[in-house]
Amino acid sequence: MSSGGVRHFTFLYEANTSARGSLELENWITWQRATGSGRFDQVDFRHELEYGATDSFQVSIYLTDWFYESDPAHSGFTYSDTALELIYNLTNPVVDPLGFSIYGELKAGDRLVELESKLIAQKNLGPLILAYNATLESLWEGHDLAEREGELSQALGASYEISPRISVGLEILHEFVLPEWRDEEKMRNFFVGPNVSYRRQNWFVTGTALAQATDTDHEPDFQLRIIFGIAL
Amino acid sequence: MAMICLLDLSSCETTSFTPPPVTTELARSNSSQRGNIVMLREGRALFVHRCIECHTLPAFWHYSTEDWPKIVNSMSQRSNLKPEEREAVIAYILAVRAQKKF
Numbered sequence: 001m002s003s004g005g006v007r008h009f010t011f012l013y014e015a016n017t018s019a020r021g022s023l024e025l026e027n028w029i030t031w032q033r034a035t036g037s038g039r040f041d042q043v044d045f046r047h048e049l050e051y052g053a054t055d056s057f058q059v060s061i062y063l064t065d066w067f068y069e070s071d072p073a074h075s076g077f078t079y080s081d082t083a084l085e086l087i088y089n090l091t092n093p094v095v096d097p098l099g100f101s102i103y104g105e106l107k108a109g110d111r112l113v114e115l116e117s118k119l120i121a122q123k124n125l126g127p128l129i130l131a132y133n134a135t136l137e138s139l140w141e142g143h144d145l146a147e148r149e150g151e152l153s154q155a156l157g158a159s160y161e162i163s164p165r166i167s168v169g170l171e172i173l174h175e176f177v178l179p180e181w182r183d184e185e186k187m188r189n190f191f192v193g194p195n196v197s198y199r200r201q202n203w204f205v206t207g208t209a210l211a212q213a214t215d216t217d218h219e220p221d222f223q224l225r226i227i228f229g230i231a232l
Numbered sequence: 233m234a235m236i237c238l239l240d241l242s243s244c245e246t247t248s249f250t251p252p253p254v255t256t257e258l259a260r261s262n263s264s265q266r267g268n269i270v271m272l273r274e275g276r277a278l279f280v281h282r283c284i285e286c287h288t289l290p291a292f293w294h295y296s297t298e299d300w301p302k303i304v305n306s307m308s309q310r311s312n313l314k315p316e317e318r319e320a321v322i323a324y325i326l327a328v329r330a331q332k333k334f
Contacts, residue, residue, distance in 0.1 A: 005285030005286055006286040006287065018285065019282050019311055021312050055281055055282075094280045094284060094289060095280050124284060124288055125249050126249045126291075161287060199287070201310060204286075231310065
């Protein structure tokens with residue numbers, strides 16, 4: 001089987017989906033660091049299988065999401081969840097005015113259920129890729145899944161191919177976190193940072209470093225995400 | 233706001249970035265004689281869908297007529313192209329090159 005495709009971004013999705021019949025393993029590592037009164041370090045890991053069901057429909061399974069956290073109270077590894085992700089491509093980012101895809105994800109774990117939907121837009125202009133994601137997340141967690149949280153986010157990215165193997169760019173993430181879906185308690189976070197992607201015949205690695213431009217406590221001041229994908 | 237910017241950009245003069253559609257004229261200029269109009273259309277569809285899974289589309293003039301088949305062949309496994317699909321992509325690229333006389 002062949003590769004599913006290369007990611008040019010790590011905090012955004014691209015509109016194009018994997019080739020029919022392709023299978024790929026992706027490993028994600030995300031390090032988040034917060035300083036100040038709500039300081040913590042957290043490293044998230046994801047192991048994902050991505051399969052091209054048709055040329056416009058991609059199915060992915062997050063085999064496991066787990067993380068290591070360290071804060072003043074405790075530290076340790078924790079299993080988080082397993083998830084199913086579906087992406088359907090509607091239009092092509094090269095030949096159509098804009099490439100669009102719709103995205104759905106169902107995540108379930110230890111006292112955790114999450115639904116996520118996304119609209120993905122993309123335009124390829126020669127060596128430049130521009131991408132936009134609008135995301136709505138609903139999260140239920142805790143005992144009896146009684147705690148609720150919503151999140152609305154937008155992300156914008158640009159990636160420029162400086163050689164057939166290397167792309168560099170920028171990612172911007174703007175999110176509203178709504179604990180218990182209450183508007184008065186919402187937190188606004190704004191992250192911005194560079195990305196770089198390197199690809200070879202059967203694998204790729206893409207990384208993004210984001211810094212928080214807002215000053216929200218208990219949210220990471222810095223995030224680094226690296227995705228390594230390999231064809232199976 | 234970001235969406236508006238993206239839409240605005242997409243409405244700019246982007247035709248130079250868009251691989252030309254397959255016309256009877258393009259098929260006639262297919263000096264390599266690789267494939268008919270149906271094959272060329274399939275080749276274009278595969279070119280704009282499969283190749284962008286890994287990289288942006290290079291300009292047709294960027295590689296020579298001799299180099300293009302080797303390049304497509306070297307990436308055909310990664311892009312999951314069957315032999316006949318690979319031939320269709322090569323036929324389309326060479327037809328465009330022939331028409332544009334790069």
